[in-house]
Amino acid sequence: MRRNRLDAATKDLDPPFAIVDLDAFDHNAADLARRAAGHPIRVASKSIRVRDLVSRALERPGYQGVMCYSLAEALWLSEQNVSEDLLVAYPTADRASLQKLAANETARQRVTIMVDSTEHLDFVDAAIGPHSDIRVCLELDVSWRPLPGVHIGPRRSSIHTPQQAKALAAKIAQRRGFKLVGVMAYEGQIAGLGDNPPGQPLRALGIRFIQARSGPELIHRRTAVVSAVRQVVDLEFVNGGGTGSLELTGSDPSVTELAAGSGLFGPTLFDGYQAFKPEPAALFALSVVRKPNKHTATLFAGGYIASGTPTPDRQPSPYLPEGLKTLGLEGAGEVQTPVTGKAAEHLRIGDRVWMRHAKAGELFERFDEVHLVHGDRIERTVPTYRGERRNFG
Structure with missing residues (x-):
């Protein structure tokens, strides 16, 4: 199960953080x-x-x-x-x-x-x-x-x-x-x-x-x-x-x-093609910090909106565990992202939710480093452009 593998590989990390599944x-x-x-x-x-x-x-x-x-x-x-x-x-x-x-x-x-x-x-x-x-x-x-x-x-x-x-x-x-x-x-x-x-x-x-x-x-x-x-x-x-x-x-x-x-990262905007389907490779993890009610879990941070038209498909999407979605009236926010769905009933404070960005490289304008996961372990951690103090707009 992919979620178990990623959780095991990153068990010593505190979200939010980003990974690429090699x-x-x-x-x-x-x-x-x-x-x-x-x-x-x-x-x-x-x-x-x-x-x-x-x-x-x-x-x-x-x-x-x-x-x-x-x-x-x-x-x-x-x-x-x-x-x-x-x-x-x-x-x-x-x-x-x-x-x-x-x-x-x-x-x-x-x-x-x-x-x-x-x-x-x-x-x-x-x-x-x-x-x-x-x-x-x-x-x-x-x-x-x-x-x-x-x-x-x-x-x-x-x-x-x-x-x-x-x-x-x-x-x-x-x-x-x-x-x-x-x-x-x-x-x-x-x-x-x-x-x-x-x-x-x-x-x-x-x-x-x-x-x-x-x-x-x-x-x-x-x-x-x-x-x-x-x-x-x-x-x-x-x-x-x-x-x-x-x-x-x-x-x-x-x-x-x-x-x-x-196509190397497989962001959500590339889910909508008939001819090919990339594997989601670039992900970020957020922590559950609130349980407003039985059917909702609130995650810390997460409002990493993609460029382009200001439409819902530019928002990040919950990926794992399966069965979560953001709220239409709140979406992914600067400091909190509520998610709902059947899987939310089983989430507890401190649990992590894996998210996908709508676009590819824009995710790494939010993180100084990315953890490269191979199998159930982190192979190494490398800097993003941002982590190398390189901002090209």
Whole structure:
């Protein structure tokens, strides 16, 4: 029984604390590699935020490179020799980090920054003055636009068509101090949107309709974009996808690598997919501190809300013992989280409840360290980014 195993492994710890179950983590890593079907997976660090676990994933077959969420993070991971292939997934306006990048030859060889307009190039030039080649990646918008004015997917890049991509690639190629090495396209309406949301059959039908039509369109357009850009420069990589779209993105002949991170931890937002089901690997434990009545137990702390839309699916969820739920009028709170259900009748003061976060790496912005559990013991305890005094926003 998993609850007994985790309780035994952490019996000497006082909640709140966080763990990663290495058995589940390694299972998830292997399953992601299987789904990638030979494409290397770039580890999305924002979904991990524990340096030791980023390295653990990179040591496995099928994983190569890191997708960072900030330039400052990429520079730090380079200093720590975590990887020699660091792609910053979002454009940067961090002048101090750009100056550090320009001054560090090793970092310039390892780090690639994201652009989708000449304004990004202008910002870099203004921040650092004359400079040696900065590696850049062109981001393509792969949202679905079935009708004028309809935009389904994340609002990211300004580049949507092959013509726009080729024009920007040509401008980058003409700019001194820049080297275009890659193209990235994140299909968030597929990779980050579960097609089987629990208890929402009508929403599920709508999502499947969108994905069934968006998928073929983006493969056709991304292939055309990559072909157009390759007429201008030789590309080292074409990155696409995320945990939720590995099969689809891997079927695109223009893609050379995939990205994934959340699937290693299996947060609750990834329970809503038909094609795969990751094991919950990242958990946190809370203590029962009150019994307001027979059917309710109140836990200390726990209000670790995920980013995104302010909807109930962004709240953490009770996991073990089974049969618990939070209260609709109170939810998970800053200092207390009441839970109810049949299992609450058997909880006593001092008992622990295992919780799952809605997203992946955001959990570890709440903890300085994470206990890595293997079997029924703690294998070791390692710092999170926060525990290493690294806050990248």
